[in-house]
Amino acid sequence: MKGVTVTMDEMFDVLIIGSGVVGSAVARELSRYSLKIGVLEKEPDVCCGTSARNSGVLHAGFNNKPGSLMARFCVEGNRGFDEVARELDIPYKRTGKLVVGFTPTDRERLLAMKETGDKNGVPGLEIVDRNRINKLAPAVRGEFALWSPSTAILDPFQYTLGLAENAALNGVRFFFNNEVTGLEFSDGIYHAKTTKATYRSRWVVNCAGLGSAKISAMLGMGEYTIHPCRGEYFVLDPKIGPLLPLPAYPIPNPAEGGLGIHVTPTVDGNVLIGPSSEYIDGDDDYSCTQQAMDLLIKGGSKILPAIKREHFIRNFAGIRPKLTSESEGGFRDFVIERRPEAPHAVNLVGIESPGLTAALPIAGEVIRLMQQVETFSPNHGFNPVRKGITPFRNKTPEQQAELIKENPDYGEIVCRCETITKAEVLAAIRNPLGVDTVTGIKYRCRTMMGRCQGGYCQTRVAELIMQESHKTPEEVLYSREGSYQFTGTVR
Numbered sequence: 001m002k003g004v005t006v007t008m009d010e011m012f013d014v015l016i017i018g019s020g021v022v023g024s025a026v027a028r029e030l031s032r033y034s035l036k037i038g039v040l041e042k043e044p045d046v047c048c049g050t051s052a053r054n055s056g057v058l059h060a061g062f063n064n065k066p067g068s069l070m071a072r073f074c075v076e077g078n079r080g081f082d083e084v085a086r087e088l089d090i091p092y093k094r095t096g097k098l099v100v101g102f103t104p105t106d107r108e109r110l111l112a113m114k115e116t117g118d119k120n121g122v123p124g125l126e127i128v129d130r131n132r133i134n135k136l137a138p139a140v141r142g143e144f145a146l147w148s149p150s151t152a153i154l155d156p157f158q159y160t161l162g163l164a165e166n167a168a169l170n171g172v173r174f175f176f177n178n179e180v181t182g183l184e185f186s187d188g189i190y191h192a193k194t195t196k197a198t199y200r201s202r203w204v205v206n207c208a209g210l211g212s213a214k215i216s217a218m219l220g221m222g223e224y225t226i227h228p229c230r231g232e233y234f235v236l237d238p239k240i241g242p243l244l245p246l247p248a249y250p251i252p253n254p255a256e257g258g259l260g261i262h263v264t265p266t267v268d269g270n271v272l273i274g275p276s277s278e279y280i281d282g283d284d285d286y287s288c289t290q291q292a293m294d295l296l297i298k299g300g301s302k303i304l305p306a307i308k309r310e311h312f313i314r315n316f317a318g319i320r321p322k323l324t325s326e327s328e329g330g331f332r333d334f335v336i337e338r339r340p341e342a343p344h345a346v347n348l349v350g351i352e353s354p355g356l357t358a359a360l361p362i363a364g365e366v367i368r369l370m371q372q373v374e375t376f377s378p379n380h381g382f383n384p385v386r387k388g389i390t391p392f393r394n395k396t397p398e399q400q401a402e403l404i405k406e407n408p409d410y411g412e413i414v415c416r417c418e419t420i421t422k423a424e425v426l427a428a429i430r431n432p433l434g435v436d437t438v439t440g441i442k443y444r445c446r447t448m449m450g451r452c453q454g455g456y457c458q459t460r461v462a463e464l465i466m467q468e469s470h471k472t473p474e475e476v477l478y479s480r481e482g483s484y485q486f487t488g489t490v491r
């Protein structure tokens with residue numbers, strides 16, 4: 001699959017623009033049908049936008065307005081997750097979640113959230129007292145809390161990757177480094193012009209996240225504006241992980257435009273504090289600011305006082321694709337539409353939180369809208385199962401010995417901080433999407449993610465990429481096109 005190309009006379013049934021979690025879910029669900037599908041992505045890999053930069057929480061659905069698409073698809077996405085996680089072999093944990101309160105006003109707001117959740121069909125919501133908080137998460141502070149047992153944590157990259165790889169294994173083709181710059185419709189065919197080529201298709205699905213208003217305008221629906229709203233995070237050392245078995249949130253302040261600064265464990269044992277909430281001008285400004293960092297420490301410590309500066313490893317930011325500006329505020333639902341001005345296009349705009357949780361039901365809705373126009377015949381060869389990379393580090397010594405016996409490459413450690421073996425790195429390089437950048441391998445198997453952030457393993461990973469992809473050192477890319485790491489030998 002490496003270096004997927006398209007020929008001039010090729011015609012697709014569906015072109016999906018964007019391979020975040022939503023585009024990948026649409027690709028995977030459409031591959032259940034006998035269709036020729038392509039995904040056009042401006043970045044060199046899947047999950048390079050908002051889908052990689054969030055809290056990684058599988059929401060339950062008590063924060064969303066009853067009757068909205070957000071509420072419906074969040075609850076459905078949460079309910080169906082066990083099955084899809086099994087099929088795609090991806091890590092997640094049904095941890096449950098606490099929303100903590102301290103004052104009588106807080107209690108009223110928690111009761112209102114519970115009522116919203118009950119209306120939306122969220123199972124098992126309860127208001128619990130301090131004793132119960134102590135049992136569920138002893139290090140978390142709060143006088144009382146809303147307890148949501150169905151909330152879970154997941155690895156957003158692994159989820160998106162699972163969907164995309166499963167789509168690829170079922171015949172979908174991914175075209176990376178292809179930014180869509182124009183769309184023309186003539187004689188029933190879309191011509192999607194990208195920075196690399198022109199692709200032809202009968203259908204287009206706009207899953208471009210922060211770029212979705214631009215694609216929407218190319219489709220003739222120019223009334224949308226995306227207002228980027230940045231959320232910054234701290235990543236904490238796994239040392240503090242055992243203190244936080246579940247996500248703990250404050251009561252959201254609607255004026256702040258998010259769910260508030262919370263603390264949440266990751267499936268890999270780190271802890272995240274965040275996100276802040278700040279409207280910004282550009283949609284690719286991922287910088288982290290001292291001001292937001294100070295705010296995070298204050299907000300996070302209120303819920304988890306055990307946090308210390310020595311636990312901080314690094315920070316990152318995500319950007320919410322909001323349909324309302326800072327001054328407008330208020331609620332705007334997901335836009336998922338097929339309109340007369342573009343009858344063979346499905347337009348998705350403003351897919352902000354809970355878009356990660358809701359991705360599969362959103363894909364279901366896209367297909368429902370398409371099937372109003374045309375009935376798709378099933379792909380009888382569709383296989384919903386995808387196997388992930390078997391991790392070495394969380395196995396028992398007996399299981400590790402067994403793995404090494406089966407494959408001696410499990411006996412060679414490439415990343416010391418995270419205990420990632422050569423076998424895992426090689427499996428990552430042999431991925432079905434044909435991605436062989438250093439960061440592509442990092443996100444697939446966790447090399448370079450530990451304390452030393454690649455000081456030890458980065459060159460070793462580059463060497464394995466060279467070996468597997470038959471590349472010279474000068475050809476190995478760090479991430480984007482042009483991000484060369486080596487210019488030649490020293491001696």
Ligand SMILES: Cc1cc2nc3c(=O)[nH]c(=O)nc-3n(C[C@H](O)[C@H](O)[C@H](O)COP(=O)(O)OP(=O)(O)OC[C@H]3O[C@@H](n4cnc5c(N)ncnc54)[C@H](O)[C@@H]3O)c2cc1C
Pocket residue numbers: 017018019020021022023040041042043046047048049050051052053054055056057058059178179180181207208209210211212215230231232275318319320321351352353354355356357358
């Ligand atoms: C701070 C923060 C916290 C969040 N926390 C959660 C959470 O805990 N749980 C939850 O359920 N949701 C959460 N969300 C929301 C969730 O992350 C998003 O709703 C979801 O990731 C959106 O996915 P997407 O595929 O629509 O967008 P993206 O992941 O942004 O994907 C869009 C893709 O389109 C590509 N693209 C754009 N323009 C073009 C073009 N012209 N040509 C080709 N490709 C293009 C981009 O490169 C990108 O890869 C959070 C969001 C933020 C910002």
